[in-house]
Amino acid sequence: MSEIRIASRYAKSLLDLTVEKNTLEATKNDIDLFLKVCEENRDFVLLLKNPIVQSGKKSAIIKSIFEGKVSDLTLAFFAIIARKGREAFLPEIAGSFIAQYNEFKGIIKAEVTTTFSLTPELKKEVEKVVKEISGKNVDLTEIVDKDIIGGFIIKVGDRQIDDTVSSKLNVLRREMTQNQYIKQI
Template sequence: MPNPRLAGRYAKSLVDLATEKGQLEVVYKDMQYLQAVCNSSREFVNLLRSPIIKADKKDAIISAVTKSNVSELTAAFSRLLVAKGRESELPEIAAAFIDQYNAINNIGRVKLTTAVPVSEELKNAIAARVKADQGLKNVDLETAVDESLIGGFTLEFNNRLVDASVLRDLNDIKKQFSVNLFESRLK
């Protein structure tokens, strides 16, 4: 079961160690790689969380997956997680590390969802607007396409949601029609 508090503590320890060793950027790239592996391979995450597979097998598999793609510091950290029986938390630790790195470097994560793909010019304009409004140094803009929005967009940032989609407008109109304001006046 994912434990965000535990993941945050391990991530903080890794951030501190990487900063001390002068390898924060390298470990950040490693954590992005591990997060991409975990997001793309459900089997890998299931392997990490499996109580049936022995620790030495998990360590060998993690080493094989990350062999030439991560630094020695990240590989040693992965071995430590396996030794402590915390390898199941690796996806959450990677996400927590990236969040802490972004906080240290004043980087905001923004998710833009639109009904159709948007141009680079529009992405840059949205990133610039968020930077200016929030006083951030950089913005990590993630885009997604959801045709059910019909038109408009949704923008997720800092646990906030701006929903300017046609779907929301239609749902609001539907709610207004479901509540008949004039019915009480007829009686």
């Protein structure tokens, strides 16, 4: 079975269970913590994916790291995944859970890139525009990139709005390199 299908099925099971138990927000926070640990500690992810280390040992390590920091339900879920020998897929399962959580809550991820940090008023305005475009609540990520010279880039799903000075200069450069003039004799 493919990695995506495995992650999706386990994430869906966890989402359904947490909705049923009314612990969705707590579990989402737990999964955010797990993803943060995975992001900050490459060795942890490599351990999870290592086929030489036994599942029981991985389960004990996961328990020692997250016990007292996540809910009992999340810890039990991690234990079940390890017992099934699927602990290598935990980062993908967590990512799939967040995607399904966002879909369930009607949240869309958006990314805005500018040359400066957005003020709270400007950030609210961008969120408002994205909400009008998508019809969903917005989880906005802000990126500062001095290379775009000026303007902004907004990415929402697979759509991108590029209104930067550097992109306009590139268009102008392409137009100038095409010789559209005919020499008159």
